[in-house]
Amino acid sequence: MMSKVLGGPKTWVIIGILALVIIWIASGVLLRDDETKEEVRPAERRTIVAVRQMQAQPVERLLVLHGDLQPEQVVMVRAETGGRIENWHVQLGAAVEAGDLLAQLELSERRAQLRQAQARLNVTERQLQATRQLVEDGFEAEIQLETAMAEMEAAQADLTAIEEEISRTRIEAPIAGSVDQRIAERGDFVSTGDEVARIVNNHPLRAMVQVPQHSIGRVRVGLPARVNVLRHGMVEGEVTFVSTLADPATRTFRIEVEVPNPGRDLPAGTSAEVEIPTEEVLAHQVSPAVIGLDDDGRIGVMTVDAEDRVQFHVIEVVRAGREGVWVTGLPDRARIITVGQGFVRAGEEVIARSEEAHLMHEDAPVESVAQ
Incomplete structure (x- = not known):
């Protein structure tokens, strides 16, 4: 069933x-x-980055060098004759002109030698006059006149010599400047050639710096320069000398920058930082935080183009300051990635937000689903 x-x-x-x-x-x-x-298949995801729209600006390309600030001239004043210093006529640090009396040596026996030479000259002059009259009257031979003239000339030479010796007891400033040092003081005995004082002429000053061989082509005589002088800040100067021979040890070239110092208030002998503007270029001021390296180790900055694709631009640092670094190599108008550049690569498509908009979405995820 x-x-x-x-x-x-x-x-x-x-x-x-x-x-x-x-x-x-x-x-x-x-x-x-x-x-x-x-x-529900996962869609392509794009990284969110913050960008800042920037415009290139004209900036001086500076050659920054370090060296020494030297006076125009330093002269050691030496005694031209021996003697004891009778008196100083200038104070230490006083400003003097060429020919000013610095110190006086005692004349001592030179006074007696001067009177003796003057007396002898007076006698020989009278003898010459008398002999000339006798020769004219026929009472003396011509040779006697020549002898009298020779004696008078010898007396004149002796007088000139002692006058010059006395003039050398005046120690005078050979150049304009300031009395930087008094080596011998009142009562000291000095011999011929002994140092008595030091005169420093620091108008103008000269900054002595060394230029690397790869930069020497950017420097020429006549270029303006700025020198950072201790306690006085930046002062204007001018390149007045460029060496044509490199130092074989350092491969650098010596240059001199002249700095006017009419008031002689700028110090000499200090270290100096010299800025020489060599040209004007268009550059962007960026934070060091946005500068990075590509896969080849080149230094550069990332930007976003009109299609929101990442571009890497190799840059050159023009100058650095407290507010950032001036660089070349970017487009004149550039959208520079300021946040998120470490998460993207060149050629990648991203979601670009302005810095202001990005701050409003600080809690947003790093990646966003493409629309």
């Missing part, structure tokens, strides 16, 4: 229909699962 029930034709028809329904339902579920999987 059981066999009869299961083996009826209607039963098999029903089973077949049920199987078809199950297969249809299963196929629909599978299709929906595939569609769902396709719909």
Whole structure:
């Protein structure tokens, strides 16, 4: 009986229909699962970066050098004759002009020598006059006149010599400047050639600096310069000398920058920082934080172009300051990446926001799903 029930034709028809329904339902579920999987497939994701729109500005390209600030001239004043210093006529540090009396040596026996020479000259002059009259009257031979003239000339030479000796007891300033040192004081005995004082002429001053061989082509005589003088700040100067021979030890060239100092109030002998503007270029002022290296180790800055793609620009530092670094190598108008440059690479498409907008979304994720 059981066999009869299961083996009826209607039963098999029903089973077949049920199987078809199950297969249809299963196929629909599978299709929906595939569609769902396709719909939730991860979309391409782009990095969010902050950018700042910047415009290049004209900037001086500076050659910054370090050296010494030297006076125009330093002269050691020496005694031209021996004697004891009788008196100083200037104070230490006094400003003097060429020819001013610095100190006086005692004349001592020179006074007596001067009177003796003057007396002898007076005698020989009278003898010459008398001899000339006798020769004219025929009472003396011509040779006597020549002898009298020779004696008078010798007396004149002796007088000139002692006068010159006395003049050398006046120790005078050979140049204009200031009395930087008094080596011998009142009462000291000095011999011929002994140092008595030092005169320093620091108008103008000269900054002596060394230029590396790769930069010497940027320097020429006549270029303006700025010199940082101790306690006085920056003062204007001019390049007055450029050596044509490099130091074989350092491969550098010596140059001189002249700094006017009419008041002689600028100090000499100090270290000096010299800035020489060599040309004017268009540059951007950026923070050192935005400067990085590419895969080849080149220094540069990342920007975003009009299609929001990252560009890497190799840069050259023109000058540095407290507010940032001036660099060349960027487009005149550039959208510089200021936040997020460490997460992107050149050629990558990003979502670029202004710095202001980025600050408003500080809690946003680094990546955002592309729209």
